[in-house]
Amino acid sequence: MKLKHLSILTALLLSSLLLFAKDYQYNEKNGVRTFHQGSMFVKEGVPFLTVKGDSYEMGLQYGVLMNDQIMEMQVKVDSIVEKYVGKFFLKKWIANMVLKSKIRKLEKRIPQEFIAELEGMAKGCDLNLREVKTIAYFPQLFFEISCTSFVLKNENGIVHGRNLDWPGIETFAKFPLIVNYHRKEKIPTTILSFVCYPGAYTGMNHNGLSMSINMNGCPIPEDKEESDYVTDMPMPFQLRHVMENADELSEVDEMFENYSTHGWFITVGSHKDQSGAMYELTRGECIKNKMQNNYVGVTNLAVSEKGRYEYSPINMHGEDNISREDKLKELNQNISNDNLVDKAYQMVSSTAFYELPCDLYHSSCINNNITVKSCIMDNTEQKIYFAYGEQLAGCNQFLSYDIKSEEVGIYKEKQEIPDEAYYNGRKAYRKWLKTLFTNKKQLEKEDYKKIIDQIDQFNLHPAYKSNELRKCYVNIKNKEKAYECAEKYIELLPTYGSAYYGKYYACKGFNDYKKAIESLQIMLDKAHNTTADFFYAKCDILSLYDKMQSQSPNPENIRQMKKLNQEIKELSKPFFTAKWIKEKMDKMDEIVKKYE
Numbered sequence: 001m002k003l004k005h006l007s008i009l010t011a012l013l014l015s016s017l018l019l020f021a022k023d024y025q026y027n028e029k030n031g032v033r034t035f036h037q038g039s040m041f042v043k044e045g046v047p048f049l050t051v052k053g054d055s056y057e058m059g060l061q062y063g064v065l066m067n068d069q070i071m072e073m074q075v076k077v078d079s080i081v082e083k084y085v086g087k088f089f090l091k092k093w094i095a096n097m098v099l100k101s102k103i104r105k106l107e108k109r110i111p112q113e114f115i116a117e118l119e120g121m122a123k124g125c126d127l128n129l130r131e132v133k134t135i136a137y138f139p140q141l142f143f144e145i146s147c148t149s150f151v152l153k154n155e156n157g158i159v160h161g162r163n164l165d166w167p168g169i170e171t172f173a174k175f176p177l178i179v180n181y182h183r184k185e186k187i188p189t190t191i192l193s194f195v196c197y198p199g200a201y202t203g204m205n206h207n208g209l210s211m212s213i214n215m216n217g218c219p220i221p222e223d224k225e226e227s228d229y230v231t232d233m234p235m236p237f238q239l240r241h242v243m244e245n246a247d248e249l250s251e252v253d254e255m256f257e258n259y260s261t262h263g264w265f266i267t268v269g270s271h272k273d274q275s276g277a278m279y280e281l282t283r284g285e286c287i288k289n290k291m292q293n294n295y296v297g298v299t300n301l302a303v304s305e306k307g308r309y310e311y312s313p314i315n316m317h318g319e320d321n322i323s324r325e326d327k328l329k330e331l332n333q334n335i336s337n338d339n340l341v342d343k344a345y346q347m348v349s350s351t352a353f354y355e356l357p358c359d360l361y362h363s364s365c366i367n368n369n370i371t372v373k374s375c376i377m378d379n380t381e382q383k384i385y386f387a388y389g390e391q392l393a394g395c396n397q398f399l400s401y402d403i404k405s406e407e408v409g410i411y412k413e414k415q416e417i418p419d420e421a422y423y424n425g426r427k428a429y430r431k432w433l434k435t436l437f438t439n440k441k442q443l444e445k446e447d448y449k450k451i452i453d454q455i456d457q458f459n460l461h462p463a464y465k466s467n468e469l470r471k472c473y474v475n476i477k478n479k480e481k482a483y484e485c486a487e488k489y490i491e492l493l494p495t496y497g498s499a500y501y502g503k504y505y506a507c508k509g510f511n512d513y514k515k516a517i518e519s520l521q522i523m524l525d526k527a528h529n530t531t532a533d534f535f536y537a538k539c540d541i542l543s544l545y546d547k548m549q550s551q552s553p554n555p556e557n558i559r560q561m562k563k564l565n566q567e568i569k570e571l572s573k574p575f576f577t578a579k580w581i582k583e584k585m586d587k588m589d590e591i592v593k594k595y596e
Contacts, residue, residue, distance in 0.1 A: 024123075111233055146165035280307045
C-alpha cells in the first residue's frame with residue numbers, strides 16, 4: 001500500500017515538473033547558442049546576443065539564450081535588495097510593496113513594445129514576469145547616473161566616446177552584455193548593456209547613429225513637481241526608440257521636439273551627417289548644442305547658456321563637473337586627431353586631475369571610482385570598443401567588436417591605475433574601518449586612538465593618511481598633531497582645495513577662527529577653484545568672522561562680513577537659485593543682520 005502511494009506521489013511530482021518546465025531549448029554548436037533567429041556567444045567573459053523579430057519574439061530569444069546569466073543576475077539583485085532594506089521579513093515585505101508600486105507607476109509610461117519584450121523574456125527563462133521586471137527596472141528605480149560623453153570628427157570619420165558613471169550599481173558591471181536588436185521593420189541597433197536590462201544608456205544603430213545618456217542634475221522649481229515635466233516614456237527606452245527609427249540628426253530633432261522629460265543630456269553622433277550634437281532635456285524643454293570645431297562634449301553640467309545658468313544652481317559648477325569638463329577640452333586640444341579611436345581611448349581612460357595623475361580619491365576625473373563602463377563607438381566603421389568594471393572601467397581591458405562581421409578582439413590590454421598601490425590600500429583601509437565600526441553611530445576617543453595606532457599597516461597615500469590622522473587628532477583634542485597633519489596635507493598637495501579645508505576643519509575644531517579663515521583665503525589664492533568653491537568658501541569665512549566677533553568683538557569683523565555677503569550675492573546672481581542655495585544665503589543674511 002505504501003509503495004502504491006509512493007508511486008502515485010512520484011507520478012504527480014513528475015507531471016507537475018513537466019507542467020511547469022519551459023517549452024524552449026537552445027541549440028549549441030562551436031560555442032554559439034541559437035534559438036529561432038537569435039544567437040549568443042561569449043568572448044572574453046562578455047556575452048554577445050543577437051535577437052530578431054517582433055517585440056515578444058526578441059524577448060523570448062533573449063530569455064532562452066541568456067537564461068543562465070539571468071538567473072545569476074537575479075541572485076545578485078536579491079542580495080542588493082537585502083543590503084538596502086535588510087533581511088527582516090517586514091522590511092522586505094514593505095520594500096517589495098514599494099517596488100511593485102514604483103514598477104506600476106513606471107510602466108504607465110513604457111510603450112507596449114518594450115513590455116512585450118519582457119513578457120517574452122519571462123516566457124523564455126526560468127523567472128516569472130514579476131521577477132524579470134524587478135531586475136529590468138531595478139537600476140532605473142533606485143540609482144542615479146553621472147557620466148561623460150563626447151563626439152569627435154576629422155576628415156576620415158566620426159567617433160563617440162562615453163563613460164558610464166553609476167554609483168551603487170557596481171555589481172551589475174559583472175554582468176556585461178552586448179545586444180543586437182533586430183526589431184521587425186526597424187533599424188537594427190547595438191546596445192552596450194547589462195544582463196536583463198532592456199533600456200539603453202549607450203548604443204549605436206547599424207546606420208551609424210550613436211547615442212548616450214548623461215544625467216542633468218538641474219533641480220525642479222519649488223512650485224512644480226517632476227510629474228509636471230516627465231510625461232513621456234522613460235529616457236532609456238526613448239533612446240532605443242530613437243535609434244530604431246532615426247539615422248540622422250534632423251530625425252532626432254523631430255523625435256525630441258515634443259518629448260517631455262527632465263534631467264537628461266543626450267549626446268548623439270551621426271555617420272550620415274558626419275556631425276554630432278548634445279541635447280539638454282530640462283523641464284520639458286529641449287536645447288540642442290551643435291558640434292563646434294569638430295567636438296561636442298558634456299559631463300553633468302549644461303553646455304548652453306540657458307541650461308548652464310538659468311537652470312543650474314551654483315553648486316553644479318563644482319569640482320566634479322568642472323574638472324572633468326576642463327580635462328575633456330584639454331585632451332581634445334592636445335591629442336592628435338589622426339586616429340580618432342585612439343584619441344577617444346586616451347580621453348575615456350584618463351584619470352588625470354589638472355596637473356596630477358589622479359585626484360586623491362579617484363573621484364573627480366573622467367575615468368573615476370564610479371565608472372562601470374567605458375566605450376568608444378566608431379560611427380564610420382561600425383565598430384565598438386569597450387570595457388566594464390566595478391570602478392575605473394577605463395583602465396580595464398578593452399575589447400573590440402565589429403558589428404557587421406561579429407568579430408571580437410582585444411583592443412587594449414588592462415592598464416595600471418595611477419597610484420594603484422595607494423588606491424588598493426585605501427580600499428583595504430575603508431573596509432577595515434567599516435568592519436571595525438559598522439555598528440557605531442559615533443566613534444569614541446578610544447576608537448580614534450586605535451585608528452592612529454594601526455593606520456600604518458595600510459599602504460595609504462601620504463596626503464590621504466595625513467588627512468585621516470588630522471581627523472583623529474582633532475577628535476582626541478591633540479591640537480599640535482592635528483595642525484601638523486593638516487600642514488603636511490597642504491605641503492604634499494598645494495593645489496588641492498580639500499587640503500586647505502583639512503586645515504580649516506582642524507582650526508575650527510579648536511576655535512582658532514583666525515587661522516581657519518587664513519587657510520580658506522590661501523586656498524582661494526593657490527588651489528584649483530571653481531565658482532562653487534568660491535561661493536562655499538566665502539560662506540564659511542563669513543560664518544567664521546561671526547564666531548570671531550562673538551569671541552573678540554572688532555568692527556573689522558563686521559565690515560568683512562558685509563563685504564563677503566555682497567560678494568556671495570554677486571557670485572550666485574547668474575545662476576538658478578535652488579532651495580538649498582537660498583537657505584544658505586538666507587543664513588548669511590541673518591548673520592549680517594545681527595550687526596546692523
